Ligand SMILES: *[C@@H]1O[C@H](CO)[C@@H](O)[C@H](O)[C@H]1NC(C)=O
Ligand SMILES: *[C@@H]1O[C@H](CO)[C@@H](O)[C@H](O)[C@H]1NC(C)=O
Ligand SMILES: *[C@@H]1O[C@H](CO)[C@@H](O)[C@H](O)[C@H]1NC(C)=O
């Protein structure tokens with residue numbers, strides 16, 4: 264009895280002391296948590312205030328890029344910028360060696376500075392056209408978001424692209440930035456503004472060029488570097504990978520894996536965890552027409568798919584001295600997605616700037632100033648072209664960073680006016696693991712009965728003045744039994760189901776692909792996959808984009824009807840299409856079906872080794888990059904002062920035709 268009594272208080276004592284420790288433990292943890300939160304808050308505030316300064320402690324160091332950028336914005340002359348950077352550096356040389364390396368730094372800073380100026384000028388020229396549009400579009404976007412919030416679709420703004428019917432809402436906005444051909448050209452004030460702007464740019468450029476050449480000669484006097492490119496080490500002659508080796512940078516996981524690990528932070532509306540599963544293919548779908556290999560793939564996950572495909576690339580090397588090209592496995596679109604609607608616009612650039620800093624310190628970068636590097640983004644160019652100095656503008660600045668401008672950037676839609684952007688196909692729903700699946704599918708597509716002459720899936724764009732979508736929909740409705748229309752009004756679930764969409768394309772001979780918010784549509788690739796012959800209304804929708812993937816002879820696999828003729832009611836789509844002879848249609852369809860493998864992405868979880876496999880969109884893209892890099896290498900070796908010998912705004916033309924001579928498509932890409 265006594266024992267028991269004694270025991271009880273002891274037990275209580277014990278447990279209460281246990282609770283006390285526990286309490287202290289909890290208190291400690293909450294205190295630490297508070298500290299961490301405080302730190303995070305502090306640094307995020309810092310980030311916001313410091314604009315492009317990065318959020319991590321180490322990044323608070325001055326980056327020359329940013330310095331120059333800021334100077335830039337204050338519109339200083341190039342020379343004074345240069346001097347400002349030069350002074351602190353040279354002022355501190357103690358030993359000869361330090362001096363030399365610092366000289367190199369000065370030089371690279373100078374060059375960068377000049378590059379920047381060029382970028383800015385180019386950008387400015389382009390932006391004048393955009394700027395008048397953006398005000399309007401921004402208003403429109405806000406409006407559209409408001410309307411949306413009242414309907415259920417608002418919950419998932421990505422619906423459009425998910426269904427691949429169209430570009431995403433996000434694209435929607437970004438497209439608005441496009442120097443648009445839809446825009447009516449009777450806006451007198453904006454025209455005047457534009458002209459003024461151009462003059463300013465022109466005169467500014469003249470002086471800067473003048474100055475530039477002076478600085479340039481200063482640079483070459485300073486550095487006595489011969490124009491020798493460090494070529495990749497040559498392997499034996501019968502090496503199948505000769506000239507095809509690719510080195511993949513081991514970038515910090517912050518830039519890729521961790522984005523996936525924290526997939527729930529990527530989007531407020533869409534379950535990106537589900538969509539980035541399965542190597543980026545998304546959740547599997549049931550067989551279609553008895554063929555396996557289908558997934559509910561979202562276009563934004565191209566970055567993940569590409570990365571995983573690269574991991575099994577047959578000529579991937581761990582030895583960078585062998586590599587002809589260097590892949591940077593960063594997920595720029597997923598990264599940007601986190602902050603597109605967030606309150607801290609500067610965060611949209613943070614990781615990208617961070618990565619650029621990291622890249623420039625690599626020995627691989629120094630070989631060719633990054634000219635042999637490439638990267639992939641599952642978004643359109645317009646999401647990465649924010650006007651410098653305007654944080655309320657859409658997107659981030661990735662595509663105008665000097666490092667990126669030295670690289671090759673692969674995107675689902677490129678800008679026709681950029682040197683460094685190249686379009687690769689949108690991912691579709693089909694990701695076979697074997698050749699057999701492809702062959703099976705191709706055979707199905709040859710035999711399937713197509714009830715309709717043509718079809719259109721999509722939504723009208725009443726807000727875009729020059730959009731031809733409403734005309735197309737009217738024409739489709741008018742030719743009742745020949746055309747099938749799937750109007751994507753909000754709430755219609757049909758547009759959002761992969762199998763419904765595919766069935767739709769499977770039942771048509773021709774599929775209309777008018778521009779939407781931007782030139783390109785994912786629907787183009789889904790319809791080609793279904794063996795449906797694409798009908799384009801603008802050369803920027805495919806011909807001037809997917810130059811590596813689509814045949815040069817556009818008439819072999821597609822029909823082109825100038826959008827202007829449709830808009831003005833001069834072209835009857837039904838008449839144009841029904842006049843094409845039957846044999847020609849069959850030949851075109853066969854061409855389209857043959858294109859299927861190179862426009863889709865193989866399942867990255869398939870067996871390593873591509874022996875005997877069809878070339879998929881990934882293979883074709885890597886080949887395109889290798890070829891481009893080799894061309895740049897040659898030009899640098901030849902000692903060309905200018906790496907590109909054509910004006911940047913003609914990039915589309917040069918890429919398509921190999922020259923910049925006058926062409927009938929010029930008016931489609933006119934920026935004035
Ligand atoms: C460089 O440009 C500035 C104007 O931007 C001009 O005042 C200056 O004279 C130029 N310098 C040289 C050396 O041409
Ligand atoms: C360069 O330094 C001078 C003197 O410190 C300053 O007045 C000028 O604004 C600086 N220029 C730039 C482009 O920052
Ligand atoms: C110059 O170098 C010395 C040490 O070498 C350093 O203490 C000083 O801060 C440096 N000054 C500048 C302006 O970088």
Ligand SMILES: *[C@@H]1O[C@H](CO)[C@@H](O)[C@H](O)[C@H]1NC(C)=O
Nearest residue numbers: 468469470471472473474476
């Ligand atoms: C460069 O500037 C100098 C004066 O600084 C001027 O005499 C010369 O004509 C300019 N050259 C060009 C090509 O603008």
Ligand SMILES: *[C@@H]1O[C@H](CO)[C@@H](O)[C@H](O)[C@H]1NC(C)=O
Nearest residue numbers: 397398401653654655656657
């Ligand atoms: C910045 O961008 C916003 C949105 O596009 C636009 O409304 C505003 O006029 C721009 N500001 C400047 C200074 O360009």
Ligand SMILES: *[C@@H]1O[C@H](CO)[C@@H](O)[C@H](O)[C@H]1NC(C)=O
Nearest residue numbers: 371374375632633665666669
């Ligand atoms: C880009 O390439 C040029 C040479 O073509 C080089 O001078 C410049 O430093 C490079 N830019 C960066 C950021 O590395």
